[in-house]
Structures are given as structure tokens and as C-alpha cells.
Amino acid sequence: MNADNPAGAAARRFSEDAARAFADAVAFDDRGLVPAIAQQHDTGEVLMLAWMNRDAVIATLTGGRVTYWSRSRQAMWRKGDTSGHVQDLVDARIDCDGDTLLLRIRQTGPACHTGAHSCFYRTAGDAGPRPM
Amino acid sequence: MNADNPAGAAARRFSEDAARAFADAVAFDDRGLVPAIAQQHDTGEVLMLAWMNRDAVIATLTGGRVTYWSRSRQAMWRKGDTSGHVQDLVDARIDCDGDTLLLRIRQTGPACHTGAHSCFYRTAGDAGPRPM
Numbered sequence: 001m002n003a004d005n006p007a008g009a010a011a012r013r014f015s016e017d018a019a020r021a022f023a024d025a026v027a028f029d030d031r032g033l034v035p036a037i038a039q040q041h042d043t044g045e046v047l048m049l050a051w052m053n054r055d056a057v058i059a060t061l062t063g064g065r066v067t068y069w070s071r072s073r074q075a076m077w078r079k080g081d082t083s084g085h086v087q088d089l090v091d092a093r094i095d096c097d098g099d100t101l102l103l104r105i106r107q108t109g110p111a112c113h114t115g116a117h118s119c120f121y122r123t124a125g126d127a128g129p130r131p132m
Numbered sequence: 133m134n135a136d137n138p139a140g141a142a143a144r145r146f147s148e149d150a151a152r153a154f155a156d157a158v159a160f161d162d163r164g165l166v167p168a169i170a171q172q173h174d175t176g177e178v179l180m181l182a183w184m185n186r187d188a189v190i191a192t193l194t195g196g197r198v199t200y201w202s203r204s205r206q207a208m209w210r211k212g213d214t215s216g217h218v219q220d221l222v223d224a225r226i227d228c229d230g231d232t233l234l235l236r237i238r239q240t241g242p243a244c245h246t247g248a249h250s251c252f253y254r255t256a257g258d259a260g261p262r263p264m
Binding site: 014015017018019021022024025035037039043044045046048049061091092093094095096097100102112113114116119120121122123124125126127128129132 | 146147149150151153154156157167169171175176177178180181193223224225226227228229232234244245246248251252253254255256257258259260261264
């Protein structure tokens with residue numbers, strides 16, 4: 001139990017079969033990746049977008065902890081393993097074409113590596129992007 | 133004035149200079165594209181993800197009507213020109229790395245070409261994706 005998860009709600013987890021069936025519906029791109037949007041489940045705030053390969057999709061659904069594929073490090077990246085800023089899965093959605101995922105999550109701490117709560121902390125202004 | 137936009141609120145529009153300064157901050161990928169998430173500004177619902185090139189970013193900010201780059205048609209695609217299901221710009225945000233956009237919009241009609249309000253109408257279930 002912590003301040004970000006006062007109810008201590010469990011992450012949503014799926015069986016290996018369910019996770020594979022979900023991954024089978026994903027239209028991965030020519031690099032084998034799909035963009036995944038992370039949205040705080042209760043406030044609706046969009047926190048970040050990162051990428052998943054098939055293994056990351058299955059690890060996220062079976063483990064209940066959001067796991068991406070780091071394109072820069074070319075490695076699996078279970079969010080929060082280093083920072084503690086974990087993302088617990090609440091619900092996983094897939095779009096009409098199967099080429100984008102929407103993860104409804106419970107964020108612990110900031111989602112952004114800059115320390116901002118959301119990665120989208122800059123907005124268009126009269127002289128380019130400015131902090132909100 | 134219509135049912136989806138009862139207040140008849142104006143779309144947000146930017147000057148050409150402001151739009152270019154915003155586009156200068158975007159880290160387009162090796163195809164010259166950036167993913168753009170469309171989120172209903174008042175409910176927080178995530179409606180779709182599509183792609184923009186530099187011209188689409190500038191057209192969106194100067195025109196106030198969300199305009200994507202259609203990868204399948206290889207053409208500019210001002211959302212709603214055919215369907216009437218326009219997206220009026222409320223706010224444009226950019227993430228920490230500059231490689232994803234978050235568009236806060238006012239959607240008229242359904243966002244999805246299937247007629248669903250959001251493209252994310254399927255959720256992970258015990259036997260793969262299922263309608264919500």
C-alpha cells in the first residue's frame with residue numbers, strides 16, 4: 001500500500017492463453033512493434049506513449065505490470081523496475097485496425113523520466129511549445 | 133451549431149509562425165511521421181491514434197481542424213472532409229522526447245470509421261479481444 005495506490009488494488013492479470021489470443025489480434029509494424037498509449041484509468045490523463053513487441057504485450061497481460069520494448073536499448077523494459085514508478089494494468093484495449101494499444105493503468109509516481117507526472121507537459125503556444 | 137458542439141466553440145488556431153515553431157520541436161521518425169493521439173478535451177476519452185507529417189502538423193495548428201497523413205493513401209487527410217466527423221483543435225501537446233503528439237480535440241460524431249465513437253472499442257478478455 002502506498003500513496004498512489006491507497007486501495008492496494010491488484011493489477012489485472014490474464015492467463016497465458018488469453019494474452020496470446022490478444023497478441024494474435026495485434027497488427028505489429030514491419031519492426032514487429034505496436035505503439036501503446038498509457039492512460040491513468042480513473043482521471044483519464046494520458047501519461048505517455050511507448051512501444052511493445054509481441055513478448056512485451058504478453059508479459060504485460062500475464063504479469064499485470066506494463067512492460068515495453070525499449071527501441072533505444074533494444075531490450076524489454078518493465079516500467080518501474082529501476083525507478084519504482086510502476087504501471088499496474090487495469091484494462092488493455094486495442095483499436096479497430098489492431099495497430100495501436102490503449103492501456104488503462106494505475107501509475108505509481110511520475111510516468112515521465114523527467115519527473116513530470118505526464119510526458120505531455122508542453123503545449124503549443126505563440127512561440128512554439130511551452131510548459132503548461 | 134450541432135448536437136456535438138452545442139456551444140459552437142471556435143477551434144483553436146495558431147499563426148503560421150507559431151505552427152512552424154511547434155513543428156520544429158517534433159522529432160519526426162525516419163519516414164517523416166509522428167504519432168498523434170486524439171483525446172476528447174472534456175471527457176478525457178482517447179478516440180484514436182493516427183500519423184502526421186510536418187505539413188499535417190502545420191495545417192492542424194493553423195487551420196484548427198485536425199489533419200493527418202494517411203499512410204495507406206499517402207495523402208493529407210483532413211478528418212471529417214468526407215464523413216463530416218470533424219475534429220476541432222482545442223490544445224496541442226508534445227511529449228518529453230518530441231516524438232509523440234497529444235491533441236485535445238472536440239469530436240463531431242464518431243471518431244472511428246466503423247461508426248464506433250472511439251477506435252478503442254475492444255478490450256482484452258479471457259479469449260482475446262472482445263467488444264466492450
